[in-house]
Amino acid sequence: MTALADALGLYVHWPYCARICPYCDFNVYRPRGQDDALLDAILADMTGWRQRTGARPLASIHFGGGTPSLMTGARINRLIEHADQLWGFEDGAEIGLEANPNNIDNFADIIAAGVNRLSVGVQSLEDAALSQLGRDHDGALARRAIERAMSLCDRVSIDMIYARAGQTAASWEAELREILAFGASHLSPYQLTIEAKTAFGRRASRGEQLDSPVELAADLFDLTHDICDAHGLPAYEISNHARTVQDQSRHNRLYWEGGDWIGVGPGAHGRIGSAAGTGRLACEARAQPKAYIDAVAGAGSGLGATEQLSASDERAERILMGMRLDDGLDLEVLQRKTGLTIDIDALDRLGAQGLVEQRGARVRLLPAGRIFADRISGELVPDTP
Ligand code: SF4
Structure with missing residues (x-):
């Protein structure tokens, strides 16, 4: 298997x-009966990408969205088969898909199509919380979806949202313990964040409290880590917990380790190519499904924007991503990919504050630094290019 820093994902x-x-x-839309046209566009976009990447086997595919579990198994299988014909797969390649509990009747077809890892987006087990979050399923269906996924697939992750308005430490602990009791080998508990350009963002700007106060959210974060640690699911990234190294998400690790990935489908991002000191290409596909379909039909590519990142831009991005991992940022990879290193004075200062440590070639957050990951990453980026 290729080291993930040098691997290719889709x-x-x-x-x-x-x-x-x-x-x-996220870049999401209500269905408009364009599924066949979009599928054909994604397949053609993949063919175009094969010419740009050359022959490199894929370490992973990840189907995200949106709701990829709305796709039929036949469509998912066409995408996987096409990827196999274009690039082929590394041994042990991960083919993951984000599944909505509402699509429970489609789970068997999704697995039969070739998916080997399911992330079930249950978000909560409480009916009131699911209603508050505007989800289109209840707690009973969330529970059935987890059981169904685990009966079909060895690698199941459960996505949760916490730090919601009205949540207490006791209610989150009870919910988390029930989730852990299902025995899935991977858990992604995300804190609710209020983004400006969303319905929650507009309601929050009118003074409505939709998430937990900052101090409680920090307590819930610590509680999450303590309970998951005790349950044998330590965090390997800020918001991702796995039982063993094999249970970690290979595709997400590829992002955090700084591998290359192709993004296809409306609004998909990608990062390609990196030779020391030259930076790499940041790519973003056209966001609107129709614009994406038209772009692929016209130019053979759904690309909207590309940006050649400078070596120092690439370094900042690699520091931000790598420091999210529990085993930290690999300084040798950073040097090899960008020709640059981190701010050594900042490393000494943050180390003295008990927020980070260096172990061999890796710099990692200490538990006290986890909650400040983004600020600490920013401090490790030197001011001068
Ligand atoms: S959070 Fe809701 S709207 Fe956003 S991608 Fe998931 S199901 Fe779609």
Whole structure:
């Protein structure tokens, strides 16, 4: 297997959702009967990308969105088969898909199509919380979806949202313990964040409290880590917990380790190519499904914007991503990919404050630094290019 910093992944964005959740700021749309046209466009876009990447086997595919579990198994299988024909797969390649509990009847077809890792977006087990979050399923369906996924697939992750308005430490602990009791090998508990351009953002700007106060959110974060640690699911990234190294998400690790990935589908992002000192290409596909379909039909590519990152821009991004990992940022990879290193004075200062430590070639957050990950990453980026 290729080291993930040197591996290639494929992200497929399926932008449709049966209902748009009021907290969501992803590139999402209500279905408009364009599934066949979009599928054909994504397949053609992949063919174009093969010419740009050359022959490199894929370490992973991830179907995100949107709601990719709305896709039929036949469509998912066509995408996987096409990827196999274009690039082929590394041994043990991860093929992951984000599944909505509402699509429970489609889970068997999704697995039969070739998906080997399911992330079930249950978000909560409480009916009142799910209603508050504007989700289109209840707690009973969330529980059934987890059981169904685990009966079909060895690698199941459960996505949760906490730090919601009205939540207490006791209620979150009870909910988290029930989730852990299902025995899934991976858990992604995310704190609710209020994004400005969402329905929640507009309500919050009118003074409505939709998330937990900052201090309680910090307590819930610590509680989450303590309970998951005690349950044998330590965090390997700020918001991702896994039982073993094999249970970690290979595709997400590829992002955090700084590997290359292709993004296809409306609004998908990608990062390609990195030779020391030259920076790499940041790519973003056209966001609107129709614009994406038209772009692929016209130019053979759904690309909207590309930006050649400078070596120092690439360094800042690699520091931000790498420091999210529990085992930290690999300084040798950073040097090899960008020709640059971190701010050594900042490393000494943050080390003296008990927020980070260096172990061999890696710099990692200490528990006291986890909650300040973004600020600490920013301090490790030197001011001068
Ligand atoms: S289902 Fe997921 S992607 Fe779709 S609107 Fe809700 S949170 Fe966003």
